[in-house]
Amino acid sequence: MRLIYKFLRISNKQIDTMATDIIIHDKKDNVGVVVIEKITPKQDCACWIMEDDSSTNIQSVDEIPLGHKIAMVDLKEGDTILKYGHDIGKVVKSIKKGEHVHVHNVKTKKW
Numbered sequence: 001m002r003l004i005y006k007f008l009r010i011s012n013k014q015i016d017t018m019a020t021d022i023i024i025h026d027k028k029d030n031v032g033v034v035v036i037e038k039i040t041p042k043q044d045c046a047c048w049i050m051e052d053d054s055s056t057n058i059q060s061v062d063e064i065p066l067g068h069k070i071a072m073v074d075l076k077e078g079d080t081i082l083k084y085g086h087d088i089g090k091v092v093k094s095i096k097k098g099e100h101v102h103v104h105n106v107k108t109k110k111w
Contacts, residue, residue: 021045022070026085027052031069031101033083039064047072051085061098069101081106 022032022045032047039045039060047056056072064070069083075095080087093105 019046020048022047022058024049024056024072025051025083027054028085029082030071030073030075030079031081031083032058032072034064034066034068034070037066039070045070059098061096062100064100071095071097071099071101073097075101 021034021036021039021043023035024032024047027049040063041060043060045058045060047058049055058070058072060070069081074097075081075091077091077094079091081089081091081101087109089106089108091105092107095101095105099105
């Protein structure tokens, strides 16, 4: 199942569709959020960057379920995870671009 976004091009009344697998909230974010049931290994994924309505692509390394994060760049131990343009934690185990970002490799900085 793919999430489909539709928008109206006002100048010529044409409706375009864009299939989106991953949403990136802010251009500064180094992770995106999976918005389909799951991403499979080596899947080519379409990403939508909400902040400026641009798009990019990434190939997944791991299976990643709905609502979980994917690394948009290589991250090393100690790096800060940015989501919504804000610090949401630190990398505790190196993460390659396209890998699953979750509690096994990211921890909060609060504890």
